[in-house]
Amino acid sequence: MKTILEELNQEVGIKGSMVITPDGIMVASALGEDLEEELVAAIVSSMLVAVKRTLTQINAPDQLNSCVLTADNGKIMFYDMGNSFLVVVANKNLRLDTSIIAIQSAMFRLKNRRVA
DSSP states (O other), rough: OOHHHHTTTTTTTEEEEEEEOOOOOEEEEETTTTHHHHHHHHHHHHHHHHHHHHHHHOOOOOOOOOEEEEETTTEEEEOOOOEEEEEEEEEETTHHHHHHHHHHHHHHHHHTTTOO
């Protein structure tokens, strides 16, 4: 898993990535040197739980497929992989239209990897 995340991080504008469970527990991560793993995991976990709770409260479909949160200094993206989420931390200028292929490829590889 870590190798796939590290390869995704080679894309221009991506600062780090991780896989978390639907309830926010980190499974694997590959974050850049300027990102504190525990802090990012805590923030991402809280955000994921809050977004899912909000969707339930507004009677939106209970399946969160993807979510992009944009701030002044960057973006955090969540992508549902079934039993887990791929989380990508990126620069604010990352163009999703050019990066989505690499992200989708990483999701496919993560979901279909062989475990020894």
